[in-house]
Amino acid sequence: MSTENIRDVMRGGGDRFIYVVSAMAALNGLLFGFDTGIISGAFLFIQDSFVMSPFVEGVIVSGAMAGAAAGAAIGGQLADRLGRRRLIFLAAIVFFVGSFTMAVAPNVPILVAGRLIDGVAIGFASIVGPLYISEIAPPEIRGGLTSLNQLMVTLGILISYFVNFAFADAGAWRWMLGAGMVPAVILAVGILKMPESPRWLLEKGRTEEARAVLNRTRSEGVEEEIAEIEETVDKQSDSGLRDLLQPWLRPALVVGLGLAVFQQITGINAVIYYAPTILESTGFGGVTSILATVGIGAINVIMTVVAIALVDRVGRRKLLLVGVGGMVATLAVLGTVFYLPGFGGFLGIIATASLMLFVSFFAIGLGPVFWLLISEIYPLSVRGSAMGVVTVANWGANLLVSLLFPVLTAGIGTPSTFWLFGLCSLVGLVFVYRFVPETKGRTLEAIEDDLRQNISMMD
Template structure:
């Protein structure tokens, strides 16, 4: 018989949900920062009279800052706590946004974008971690998915904002106005409680218990969760030592880094950062370029729901196969249309439709699923280290993509550039087949046992392979069933 929720319990649940939603708004900041530069580049270029190469530096400075921020985020999170790290990230975001709006030179703008990147690097590490540690178990997955959704919504809002300011050509307002939601987020984060897990890590058990009581509204639930955290903390993170000593862990770290390279070199962020230039090359004027860019953002938001609905039904690998195939076809056709020449309105619209098809392929597959896989394949003792390596790789690869696209367009041409990314997506189908495991319906403990038993990476999510590995270590079928039941 289910217990009847008391007013106190309902209030605590509402408090927990509000806390999670507020923390998930870090994803909105992330999305705003990604999207806002897209519509501003052509106006910046006209105002400062800079080359395409300088524009690449302005775009990619944010990713370089994010890589640096992500490198220090783990230490910062442990020393300052998740909440204070988010406060610092929000403060840097506001400062960077204001400096972008008031930039007096290309060099000042590059510096401001670097500061924004530091903010995003800190936030992208701490926000999902904080959400995982404060959300009630029954909504934890939804709250972390909400963070990913907020990123896509932030990109869309930035595209719409850029479109509105495009009529005046005021790129300073485009870049500076995101300081307003950043300031609101900064104020909101100060109201958040500290993470109970971090408080326990610092030996502040009484405070951790108080936070859990307020968030759960049930003394017994809070006590049980407190005991679970204490038990988990008995397994300390020792990722660097494990990386040095264990070849199997090095394989999982390498897989996580490869997955992030695959995600970035699909070409998605090329579209996010340079969509107006792409639409310009299709023959559209400035305002049409930005309206179509907003449609790109809307498509990205809506297609993300496909992944959320299918990931636990079809599995990770089938969705990745579909996504990479759709992306290869979409970019291949866009490249072919640019090679042939887009002379008619029908040709323009068809090319736009194929670019949007590419967006759907990414948003339903590599966008959200790569992050899911990166967290699933890392063993418990090295999870922070492994995910940290994946995150830094993501930003470094992101920076490379942002810093080379215009150079590629100018050196090999529009068609060849899109064909190159189409070929890369075909390569990623093969890499998914050879190296990526299917982790649907498999516990993290089972994946870890398969990994540490030395099974091929593509089979570490294979239940039958795990059972055979257990038998080779002397476990009986009954032992295996009992172990899986416990897991």
């Protein structure tokens, strides 16, 4: 699309406008994914530049997770106070600073500081991206549009793998890490032309601004939607984060926290962060292992596109059940392959294929659906803060897994580590079946009404 066409879309309205706005907001996910994937390749060469203990190696890899937990802890409240649009801009600026710091780091402490700064930015981004899209998108396509954020996460991971491969021969890890400044600049410039969330505007009493945004993103029913949102705002005028502990909201809190933890303890980011290391153990060389991760990244993107196509047709619950069930099976195979004697050759091929299948099942289930659901199931007045609490749990679990994965493989062995992830996935499957609701096709206000009235949303 040309610059003039984009400008026309931004001045106009309708379907094209909402897709452009959602795609721009989804660049938050690109920052998230790029940071997740870039360290996997860069780390192979960082080890050649600095003398580090295994613990320090774990700190470098997991530093961004600690920063993300901190960013998520305050990001939700900032989203409620500053607005969704301003927080997106802030996330882009912070990510730029973090990427620059890592690129010029003269020593390990500065490198870790850069990872922490980058982490704060992706903590912001992981909350505000899906939150913004879910609040601006029409209900009938909200699932697909919100899942664009997860698609951008997978694209960010894939792009980072290409960047890693491009600089692998030279071992130029500084260029790998510094490349994150590019998407940060694109997001910062792009978000300046985006509208604010209409739901946030209505909550702040800025009705005419909200009406203008809705008129550009809806073909009909604008006044009815405004009335529905205002009614919800009136009900929640005195509410706050403490409402999450009230009986009517506990089911939503349990679902959000449960999915946040299971998304990580099933092992996905251990695979993403350490994919080249895992593939090296199957017989690939250093540069070849990085190239092989490109295939994993491509599968991740393709299956996320499949999930986006299905999430508003099949529903959130069914995708989760299929995805988590597939993860259980592939982790069982992975553990078995690494357990068998004479690992390598044909077994190495099976291990690589199993890794790809594992990522595929994650990409159609826990990957996109977790972020979509937590942007849907919380009341407007605490939506940002509630997503902050849940996202802190998600990043805390991410930090734990990324820090402990090398320890687990060294202590109990790679087979047992994958079986442990498989057991966690099995428990997660039971959790999804018992507790996760279906929100397909429902307005955010209708979902909240169901919670208030204790109406089951199970299929």
